[in-house]
């Protein structure tokens with residue numbers, strides 16, 4: 777059975793937050809994940825941190841632990 781991780785609402789405004797994917801735009805195009813609030817635009821990671829964020833579940837966990 778698959779267990780889906782839920783993304784908690786934004787810690788700042790309580791709105792729904794979405795996971796999104798972007799790639800580096802380079803040839804070896806690696807995908808990066810981040811989470812952004814649909815209301816206030818708060819994001820989980822700084823651009824620099826995107827380089828580390830190829831683990832979807834880890835990003836969700838980080839977001840959920842954020843206070």
Ligand SMILES: [Zn+2]
Nearest residue numbers: 786789813816
């Ligand atoms: Zn928000």
